[in-house]
Amino acid sequence: MLQTLWDNRIQCVAMLLFAVGFATLLLHPNLMKKIIGLNIMDTAAYLFLTSIGYIEGRLAPIVTNASTDPARYANPLPAGLVLTGIVVSVSVTALMLALTVRLYERYHTLDLDKIYLMARQEEEGGV
Amino acid sequence: MSGLDLFALALLGLLLVTGVGACLSKNLLVTLIIFMAYSVIMSIIWAMLQAPDLAITEAAVGAGVSSILMFVTLRRLRDIKRRAEDEKEG
Amino acid sequence: MKKKADLLAKLRRWDAGEFDLTDRLEEGFTPDEPQDSAYPWDREAPVERLERAQIRVWQRLYPYLAALLCAVTVVFLLYAVMDLPAFGQAGTPSQNEVMERYVSKGVFETGAVNLVAGVILDYRAFDTLGESHVLFTAAAAVLMLLLGAAPGRSERELEGIVSSDLIVQNTARIVVPVVLLFGVYVILNGHLGPGGGFSGGAIIGAGLILYTLAFGFARLGRYLNFKTYRIIVLGSLLFYSLSKCYSFFCGANHLETIFRTGVPGRIFSAGLILPLNLAVGTVVACTMYGFYALFQRGKI
Numbered sequence: 001m002l003q004t005l006w007d008n009r010i011q012c013v014a015m016l017l018f019a020v021g022f023a024t025l026l027l028h029p030n031l032m033k034k035i036i037g038l039n040i041m042d043t044a045a046y047l048f049l050t051s052i053g054y055i056e057g058r059l060a061p062i063v064t065n066a067s068t069d070p071a072r073y074a075n076p077l078p079a080g081l082v083l084t085g086i087v088v089s090v091s092v093t094a095l096m097l098a099l100t101v102r103l104y105e106r107y108h109t110l111d112l113d114k115i116y117l118m119a120r121q122e123e124e125g126g127v
Numbered sequence: 128m129s130g131l132d133l134f135a136l137a138l139l140g141l142l143l144v145t146g147v148g149a150c151l152s153k154n155l156l157v158t159l160i161i162f163m164a165y166s167v168i169m170s171i172i173w174a175m176l177q178a179p180d181l182a183i184t185e186a187a188v189g190a191g192v193s194s195i196l197m198f199v200t201l202r203r204l205r206d207i208k209r210r211a212e213d214e215k216e217g
Numbered sequence: 218m219k220k221k222a223d224l225l226a227k228l229r230r231w232d233a234g235e236f237d238l239t240d241r242l243e244e245g246f247t248p249d250e251p252q253d254s255a256y257p258w259d260r261e262a263p264v265e266r267l268e269r270a271q272i273r274v275w276q277r278l279y280p281y282l283a284a285l286l287c288a289v290t291v292v293f294l295l296y297a298v299m300d301l302p303a304f305g306q307a308g309t310p311s312q313n314e315v316m317e318r319y320v321s322k323g324v325f326e327t328g329a330v331n332l333v334a335g336v337i338l339d340y341r342a343f344d345t346l347g348e349s350h351v352l353f354t355a356a357a358a359v360l361m362l363l364l365g366a367a368p369g370r371s372e373r374e375l376e377g378i379v380s381s382d383l384i385v386q387n388t389a390r391i392v393v394p395v396v397l398l399f400g401v402y403v404i405l406n407g408h409l410g411p412g413g414g415f416s417g418g419a420i421i422g423a424g425l426i427l428y429t430l431a432f433g434f435a436r437l438g439r440y441l442n443f444k445t446y447r448i449i450v451l452g453s454l455l456f457y458s459l460s461k462c463y464s465f466f467c468g469a470n471h472l473e474t475i476f477r478t479g480v481p482g483r484i485f486s487a488g489l490i491l492p493l494n495l496a497v498g499t500v501v502a503c504t505m506y507g508f509y510a511l512f513q514r515g516k517i
Contacts, residue, residue: 004299010176011298013139017146019291024150026283032155032197036162040146043169043189050176055312056305060177061332062410063324063481070317071307073332074177077316080336084348086184087415087501090193091355094508097200098362101512104204108211113276179411180333183403187419192505195426199512 010051017044029111031100035093042089046082053078135175142168159197166190328487329408338413338490338497342461345493349454349500356450356504363511382431389431396424404498408487414497421498422505429506434514441506443516450503453496460489460496 005012017040024037053075061076100110107115145165152158166189174182302309319336329335337345404417429437480486510516 001299004303005295008298008301008304009136009139010172010304011301012295013143015291015294015298016143018294019287020143020146020150022290023284023287026287027280028150030155032201033150033158035197036149036158039162039189039193040149040165043166043185044146046181047169047172050173050178050181051304052309052311053178054176054305055307058177058307060179060411061320062179063330063332068321068324070320073320075312075316076319076323076332076336078311079178079180079333080341082178082181083184083333083337083413083415084344086181086188087419088348088351090188090196090419091352091504093193094196094359094512095355095362097196097512098359101200101203101207102362105207108208110204117272178333180331180413180416183412184416184419187416187423191423192419192426192508195423196508196512199509203512 011048014044014048014051017041017047029113031103031110031112034112035096035100038096039089039093042085046085049078049082049085131175135172138168138172138175142172155201159194159201162197163190163194166194324481327490328481329490330481330487331408331410331413333411334408334413334490334494335487338407338493339488342464342489342493345497346457346461349457349497352500352504353450353454356507359508359511363515386431389427393424393428393431396427397421400424400498400502404494405491407494408490414494415501417494418498418501419505421502422509425502425506426509429509429513434510441503446503446507450500450507453499453503457493457496457500460492464489 021037021040021042021044025034025041028034028037055074058074059072061073061079063073103115104110107118109115142165145161145168149158149161149165152161166185169189170182170185173179173185319332319340323332323335323340324330327335327339329339400417400421400423402417403412403420404414407413407417425437425441485491
């Protein structure tokens with residue numbers, strides 16, 4: 001069992017990073033930290049996908065010496081998927097940062113619990 | 128175990144350390160710098176996993192643009208805070 | 218009187234965080250003494266305080282529940298990893314006939330030497346089109362959120378800060394041309410080697426950001442203001458959509474179109490991939506710079 005985990009150590013690290021990012025997202029009250037946690041979750045998922053595409057001893061999927069033998073190259077498909085995902089994740093990050101700026105402008109804090117309480121109070125006060 | 132394997136292992140360890148460090152550090156600026164280091168290590172690992180396209184993109188996007196955006200956001204938050212304090216004082 | 222004292226004691230316990238969920242407050246009761254607290258939500262009627270107390274129970278339980286959730290998730294994930302085929306071996310389910318087809322026929326069908334570029338801009342170009350629109354939509358959303366926001370400091374202040382740093386200016390003078398040139402190389406070379414529209418666009422965007430950081434928005438604004446930004450981004454997306462529509466309607470399944478695959482390995486080859494890379498690259502570069510400008514001063 002430990003041998004399997006050791007053989008798949010890159011996937012294990014990806015899972016652990018995913019958990020670290022998830023824990024930060026759930027537990028840290030600071031909005032910037034939450035965004036960092038989400039980014040770490042993103043990259044962990046991408047690391048997992050990329051490691052699935054890797055095959056020992058094979059080259060990057062760029063055709064060299066006019067050889068199109070499938071046994072020569074690594075899998076190009078996960079790389080294509082992850083490339084799309086990276087750019088989407090940066091746009092999601094930008095959107096979340098913009099929302100954070102607007103929240104900070106209104107409530108002057110980055111603490112989500114305090115923001116929640118203040119927003120509730122405003123709601124009850126009928127503001 | 129060859130030297131490259133050891134290097135990969137060290138990179139994986141560093142990846143975990145920087146990931147956890149970015150989540151645990153108290154100062155937001157320090158967090159962002161650790162996060163940049165995390166992105167760079169991730170791009171090296173992708174280059175070693177025979178995905179050079181991803182390595183280039185992650186180095187440009189993760190360590191470059193999205194970190195810059197976070198730095199600019201931090202600066203803007205500080206400006207907002209300073210302005211609010213100025214208004215409170217006079 | 219005794220009842221009131223009892224209730225007050227209960228309230229205090231609530232405030233101190235010691236409570237059990239079975240406790241209920243009677244409605245209509247107000248404490249005599251005003252609470253001295255920095256937070257305004259501590260000075261309110263008991264019914265609302267009961268709600269607060271319930272929120273506080275939740276807040277107290279939440280970290281443990283979240284930690285438990287994370288632990289369960291990571292145990293399940295690691296358990297799933299144990300069932301995966303060994304890392305780096307050929308013949309695993311992910312190395313199936315799709316991959317074989319892409320590798321063995323990709324160069325002849327798309328003309329791209331870089332198979333990843335062939336996959337994302339020819340076989341799965343629709344996906345990439347949607348993704349460019351995601352970027353565009355995110356830029357539009359950030360524009361909506363930040364255009365109305367008051368900027369942290371005035372424009373003059375910003376100009377004064379960015380253009381006074383000699384070290385940044387001199388570094389930028391050397392680095393920015395190299396960065397921009399490298400970005401253009403990565404975009405143009407997308408079908409021949411690692412790179413492509415996304416990475417090249419991000420590199421060019423980073424170069425533009427460094428330029429504005431050193432020399433201020435006014436100097437770049439002569440070439441890239443909001444109007445040119447809109448024209449470039451919309452033009453690129455429109456070009457992408459139209460050319461892909463053309464290729465879907467007229468040349469799907471790799472029938473003959475006006476875009477020939479050419480000789481693989483030459484710069485003008487691979488049919489639509491080079492122009493599509495250019496379109497994606499300009500969209501990404503403009504969006505990255507646009508994000509930065511919006512965050513820095515609230516407009517592009």
